[in-house]
Amino acid sequence: MRPPPFFSVLPLPMPAEGRKGARTSPSGGERAYGLGLWGFRILALASIVVGLYYIGWRYTTSLNWDALWFAIPLVLAETYGIIGNVLFAFTVWQPARRAPPPPLEGTTVDVFITTYNEPVALVRQTAEAARGIRWPHLKVHILDDGARPEVRAMAAETGCAYVTRGEEWRDKPHHAKAGNVNNALLQASGDLVLILDADQVPDPRIVERAIGYFRDPKVAFVQTPQQFYNVPPGDPLGSDAALFYGPIQQGKDGWNAAFFCGTNAILRREALLQLGLAEYAEEMERRVRRGLGRMERDLAAARAETPAQGEALAVLSRAVAQAGEALEEGQPLETVTDVVRQAMEAAQQRMAEEELAAIAGDMGAMAEGGEEGPEEVRRYLLGQLAEVAREVIDTLPSTSAPGGLDEQAADMELSRADEALPVLALPTYSVTEDMATSMRLHARGWRSVFHGEVLAQGLAPEDLASSLKQRLRWAQGTIQILLREKPLRMKGLSFAQRIAYLTTMYSYFSGFSTLLLLLAPIVYLFTGTAPVASSHGALLWHLVPALLLNRLMFWSTARGIRVWRGEQYAVALFPLWIRAVVSVLAGARIRFAVTPKERQGGTYLHLVWPQLLVIGLTIVAIGYGLVSWFGGWNHELAATLFSTFWGCYNIVMLSVIVKAAAYKPPAGWAPQPPGTLTASEGAAKEQG
């Protein structure tokens, strides 16, 4: 999954969570933090206290009042880091310790392999491994959004069911992967669903290891890590996210806030459908309310030109008022909307009758000339006005809903005509539907489990452009969810769950503070203006302990997981984080992009120009700073050296992405497909 940050304090900018692969430990936190859980907690508390002391000192004592344009942005950036530090410590405060309960016999499981345009051989590899999963009541489905004949044939060969979108999806939004899963959920019938992306090759034990957690009837899903078998030596693209699929998810799990990451998870079908049904009920109520409000407004503004229109408007106004009362009384929406629909029919009938009567009048005028035909028509119309009106009601233009209410009438249909399916178990508004799903499940009182054992292996993007696209999508999706679901206000979440979700979302705003922290040494070296007004001694005395404790807490959390690459990326991707926030706030429509699973050729220096620019500026600034000290314009040697050191650190952090942009895999290196892990290998991994 994604970046929430392991924050560092001040000048050293802060990295973000990495929602990607893990090379990770088994089931949970039995291997406690390096120093023991209490050792970690003492470090965390110390880090928080010292961090708050530092930031307090920055606000009260060391702001440079002569350069507020510089001092204030920097202190805000530092504050962002300090708050992040507190949120992070909270998240990992009490990691869950999980030991899988014995398998739950007799449970039926559907495996969903979602695919759109991946190579057939890749999907086949996953399908065959899925067929090899050890579980007696298992059915594998290939959910092919590409509707490709060759995938259908492959499904038949490998003994998998083949699912595509049916007729009802024609001309309706498809909602990418969320739509694909929603479609299949209503066709499958197992108790549980294992969701796998097309490239995620499952271990045969994946079900038997994770299914025992469902003994607890309130458990809605079990998430396992994502690990990638195609990450080249040195992980140039920062794909590995052992920290996320280890301490971070375990920490969230400790607060019953682990979240579903879209693949390698087993979910309870009943929980997902209940979510979809409740969402349907809420959405329909919203629409009926909206429709009634608009009708009331439009009816008030409408003017009758004929007596029948006057009657129609009166009938409708009465009905809308009556329906509004029924809604407030808590009557079911069926009853509420029937009141309006009946009035609408009556109004149309009345207007059709009037129009037919007018036609009959015209016929009468013609008949005065002695013609037989018109007189017959006239008699026929007047004799059976109501019946004829009913017959023609849909064909008379004047009887489309009075007052122009057609659109509002759709709100009364309770049918969600704009969607292929009325019941959307996975929310479809966000490109990261997985996180929104978890949040809604938690809000409805369901429990979740993070099982830290690697039980499936897949592919990470192999080039920078694909990797950036994927990260941008996650960042945008997460921010969308923050705005839409409002974790701090959503009913039904515990305090800790709110904080856990908020922490992840908060981390995606790091781009702004990172930018300021990258620019600060440049500004100092060029202008000689410092954002901090204090003696060098006092600055070091306040800063160094805060930084040190922050690093110690972080290392104690990571307990041996290599995190340096992730930290570099969290800083180096600052333009992407900024772009994500800005694009969502600006209301851009975000499209689900299937991440390419094969390396796209070329180098990508054009994608990293902001980072190159900052590196260039930093180098020039350092040169200028040193020259001005030797030239005697600037006498602050300590501050110049400090800024030089800081600038060099920034360059090291940013360099990772420049290297990645020019990266070519070493000659002779090729990813090793996982094959199927044998039980013994798996067990060895577990102990390792």
Add this chain to the structure above:
Amino acid sequence: MMIKTRELEIGKESLSERCAVLALEGRLDALTALELKEAIRERVDAGQVELVVDLSGVPFIDSSGLAALVSGLKATRQAGGALKLAGLNEQARTVLRLTRLDRVFALYADRAAALEALGER
């Protein structure tokens, strides 16, 4: 969570060109929901868009069953008709409350009450 067997009978009773009753006997769950969905679609295609689903013979409904009822509601109402639920037991009412569908569906004690409500339309 035991392996379930398929057990749902759907009795169809046409009352007029527009109106029919579907009387269900058995469990309405993941294994049988599609049958109900098909039965409703068949009626709607035949022009019978005012339907009563009599659930008095249904001892158990799960969310898949409810999803089939919702898609039936959609199918009938889009065709200008209606779908009324009759004869729900306590278990069914509980899942409806749990999923908030009690805010959507009007529930009728028995078939006669549901038909009467249809007649008022």
